[in-house]
Amino acid sequence: MKRAVLIFFSLLALGNLAAGANLPSFFTQADAFFKKYVENGMVHYKEINANFSEAESLYKDIESMNLSSADDRAKKAFYINAYNLIVIYQVSKYYPLKSPLDRSGFFDKVKHKVGGESMTLNALEIKKLVLTYKDPRIHFVLACAAKSCPPLASFAYEPGQLDQHLDTRTKLSLNNKDWLRLNAGNKTVSISKIFDWYKKDFTMNGENTVLEFINKYRSTPIPASYRVSYYEYNWGLNDG
Numbered sequence: 107m108k109r110a111v112l113i114f115f116s117l118l119a120l121g122n123l124a125a126g127a128n129l130p131s132f133f134t135q136a137d138a139f140f141k142k143y144v145e146n147g148m149v150h151y152k153e154i155n156a157n158f159s160e161a162e163s164l165y166k167d168i169e170s171m172n173l174s175s176a177d178d179r180a181k182k183a184f185y186i187n188a189y190n191l192i193v194i195y196q197v198s199k200y201y202p203l204k205s206p207l208d209r210s211g212f213f214d215k216v217k218h219k220v221g222g223e224s225m226t227l228n229a230l231e232i233k234k235l236v237l238t239y240k241d242p243r244i245h246f247v248l249a250c251a252a253k254s255c256p257p258l259a260s261f262a263y264e265p266g267q268l269d270q271h272l273d274t275r276t277k278l279s280l281n282n283k284d285w286l287r288l289n290a291g292n293k294t295v296s297i298s299k300i301f302d303w304y305k306k307d308f309t310m311n312g313e314n315t316v317l318e319f320i321n322k323y324r325s326t327p328i329p330a331s332y333r334v335s336y337y338e339y340n341w342g343l344n345d346g
Contacts, residue, residue, distance in 0.1 A: 128167070128171060128172070129171070129173075129176060129180055129184060132164075132167050132168075132171065132184070132187075133183070133184075133187070133262050133264045134262075135163075135164060135167070136164060136187045136191060136262035137261055137262035137264070139160060139161070139164060139191070139262075140190075140258075140259065140260050140261050140262055141260055141261060143194070144258050144259070144260040144346075145260060145346050146257070146260075146346070147257025147258050147344065148258075148344050148345065148346025149194055149197070149249075149251070149258065149344055149345065149346055150346050151194070151197050151198050151201045151202075151343070151345050151346075152201060152202070152345075154194065154198040154201075155198045155199075155201040158198060158199070161191070161194060161195045161198050161199075162195070164191050164195070165191065165192065165195045165218075168188045168191060168192065168218070168219070168220055168221070169218070169219035169220070169222070170219075170222070171184065171188075171220075171221045171222070172221070172222070173221045177265075178239075179265040179266075179268055180265045182235065182238075182239055182241075182265075182268060183262075183263045183264055183265045183268050184221070185220070185230060185234045185235050186235065186244065186247055186248065186263045187262050187263055188220050188221075188230065189227060189230050189231060189235070189248050189249070190247075190248060190249040190258065192218050192220075192227060192230075193206070193227065193249045193250065193251050194249065194251070196209065196212060196216070197251050197343065203343055204342065204343055205251075205252065205341045205342055205343055206250065206251040206252060206341070206343065207341050211226075212227070213226065213227045213228050213250075214226055214227075214228045218230075220234070231244070231248060235248075236304075236307055240310055240311065241272070242304070242307040242308045242310065242311070242319065243272040243273065243275070243276045244272070245300055245304060245307065246272070246275045246276040246278075246279050246280075247259065247263065247271070247272060247275050249344075251343060251344055252339070252340060252341045252342065252343070252344060253340040253341075253342045253343070253344050254298060254299075254339045254340040254341070255344065256275065256278075256279040256285065256300075257278070257279070258344070259271070259275060273323075276323050277323045277325075280320055280323045280324055281323070281324060281325055285298065286298070286320070287337065288328065288332075292333075293329070293331060293332050293333065294332055294333045294334075294335065295317075295328050295332050295333075295334055295335075296334075296335050296336065296337045297316070297320070297334060297335070297336060297337070298336070298337070298339070299336045299337070299338075299339045301316045301320075301336070302336050315330075316334070317330065317332075317334060
């Protein structure tokens with residue numbers, strides 16, 4: 107009986123090791139996929155559609171991934187990549203589309219298996235990432251398949267460099283004159299509706315205003331006296 111129990115736990119341990127080994131492989135494959143199909147923040151959906159088995163294979167890996175032995179950084183990186191890959195998978199599957207919103211419930215109704223759990227993209231973003239890690243920089247690394255979304259990186263996020271990449275991608279958006287539109291003459295700044303939709307996220311770590319959060323990552327801070335407005339979100343597909 108003791109021998110049987112030992113064998114059982116040995117097999118269980120081996121299974122967990124195997125599951126953990128799948129994550130590095132997933133990051134490597136995801137990285138190759140993004141490098142192949144993402145360029146200057148735009149996605150080559152037509153090419154992905156023509157070679158759909160590549161996206162489908164990664165989608166299946168996301169479904170079956172066992173995260174039981176993964177640490178927080180690995181999970182966080184996995185969920186970010188999973189979100190971006192699911193968005194690309196969905197758009198490519200139904201390509202050609204003019205916008206992700208052409209598919210009903212794209213973000214809030216259609217469910218996907220992520221690490222064995224069924225959830226929508228919104229649930230993945232908010233419950234698994236923002237609320238779990240209390241990190242608003244996440245909003246600058248997720249792909250929404252729209253032109254107004256922060257530009258998608260052409261690489262996969264990996265645990266070892268995750269914090270550095272989150273900082274870098276946040277700074278890229280917040281110092282981009284086309285994404286954050288400053289008018290010094292009129293003392294105004296026009297910012298993305300992301301800051302309106304997720305205002306609570308950007309003030310969850312002690313910042314009093316969204317502008318205070320933005321200035322943490324700006325090379326030249328925006329004066330507090332500037333009037334803030336939100337420009338119209340362009341949901342046109344980020345099709346490259």
